[in-house]
Amino acid sequence: MERTVRIELHPTREQASALQETLVQFTLAYNHVCAYGWHQGEKNGVRLHHVTYYQTKALCPGLVSDLLIQARVKATETLRSAFTWKAKKEAAYPKKVARVQQQGKPVPVFKPVRCPRSQHCAVRYNVHTYTLDWQTQTVRLSTTQGKMSLAFTVPHFSERxxxxxxxxxxxxxxxxxxxxxxxxDVPEPVVQPHPEVIGVDLGLNRPAVTSTRHFLGTRRWKEIDRRTFRLKRKLQSNGSKSAKRHLKRLARKQMRFHRDCDHVLSKRLVQQAPPGSTIVLENLTNLREGVRHRKGEGQRRLHTWSFAQLYGFIAYKAQERGIVVERVDPRHTSQTCSHCGYQARNNRRSQSVFHCRSCGYQLNADLNAAINIRDKYCLAQNGTPVLSGPLSDGLSSQASA
Known part of the structure; x- marks a missing residue:
């Protein structure tokens, strides 16, 4: 398995100037390939290489051939993503127009996907263009001024x-x-499979609830997020020089706070599961398009919910302990009784109370959903029909299709 170690370099003034020039030329090569591929509708890496290699070589004479190739590879990856997003957006716009016309609202303006362009594209190195020595803590990089040796430091949490x-x-x-x-490249852990399956319900009010009756997350996270948002709104409405200086200090603070919360939440969640077990999550896709909130705090919290980042953190932390992470279709998991299986929309009386209309079973709504998520995965593994819905196995690959 692969892990990313973020190390800080300590270049001299001359070395920093060479690194800056390398970054500028790599960005120029990347933008040139992106511009050509976008206007020509080309996303094939081989054809882009044959057409743009000598042009980028003339534009960026300081870069070695391998760095030019890496710039083209990064541009190819970006173009494929941009063309996919463009096709998806163009296909979704008529549906969006039909929906707003049915609601009697004005037709939204179509915002086309533009040509990808970067101001500072990270320079990608491979084994041919850099050498790293863990003992002496030096790294040798290819730059526009030739190869240079730079000192670096490893953060304490990456020492392993x-x-x-x-x-x-x-x-x-x-x-x-x-x-x-x-x-x-880190070796895979050797862990014996464990039969336990843990379902996890993710949400905005309670960040994570497991089927083993663990309510993870802290309520103060929500208030800290609200306080930061109110402070930024107040400073933006002020508009003075001191307010702008304060806003500059607050830049990316919410993003760092959400990232820290996701790290804490994923670590606690993985610690609840024994090595070799299975964690089952909801396959939350197209969430912001499918859920409608009135303008206000609910809409803001939904659009700032970093559930995809949380998925990634859970996946890589679980992999180190030999835990398997699966996803199931989340439909009707909050409306179905985990005791008798009766499904009805009015089973959920409020955000936190689930009361079955059929058998009278009462439970916390998020805990009931977590149990249903676990049972849905277990039933799918046994070949038994899952909770109501068109899926046959409840796995994420089918849900995305």
Whole structure:
């Protein structure tokens, strides 16, 4: 399995100037390939290489051939993603127009997907263009001024990856500090399979509830997020110089706070599961398009919910303990009684109370949904029909289809 180690470089003034020039030329090559591929409708890497290689070589004479190829590879990946997003957006616009016309609202303006362009594209290195020595804590990088050796430091939380085999790396500059994101290859853990399956219900009010009756997350997270949002809104309405200086200090604070919360939540969730067990999550796709909130706090919290980032954190933390992470279709898991299986929309009396209309069973609504998620996966594994819905096995691959 692969992990990314974020190490800080300590270049001299001359080395920093060479790194900056390398970053500028790599970005120029990347933008040139993106512009050609976008206007020509081309996303095939081989054809893009044959057409753009000598042009980018003339534009960026300081880059070695391997860095030019890596710029083209990154541009190809971006173009494929952009063309996919463009087709998806164009297909969804007529449906969106029909929906708003049915509601009697004005037709929204279509915002086309533009050509991808980067101001600071991270330089991608491979085993041919950089060498890293864990013992001396030095790295040798290809730059526009030739190869240079730079000192680096490893953060304390990444010390366990020291000495692992390196693969690729990305060089980037953030607020005047140079960082190298090194991808290392870590051996897979050898863990005996465990029969336990834990269902997890994710939400905005309670961040995570497991089928083993663990309510994870802290209520104060919500208030901290509200306080930061109110402060930023007040400073933006003020508009003074001191308010702008304060806003600059608050830049990316909410994003860092959400990231920290997701790290804490994923770590606690993985710790609840024994090694070799299975964690089952909801396959939350197209959530913001399918759920409608009135303008206000509910809509803001929905659009700032980083559930995809949380999925990624849970997946890589679980992999280190040999835990399998699966996803199931979330439909009707909140409306079905985990005791008798009766499904009705009015089973859920409020946000936190589930009261079955058929058998009278009462339980916390999020805990009931977590149990249903676990049972849905277990039934799918046994070949038994799952909770109501068109899916046959309840797995994420079928849900996305």
């Amino acid at each position: 990856y020291r000495g692992c085999r390196i693969t690729t790396a990305d060089l980037l500059c953030c607020n005047g500090r140079w960082w190298l994101h090194v991808v290392v």
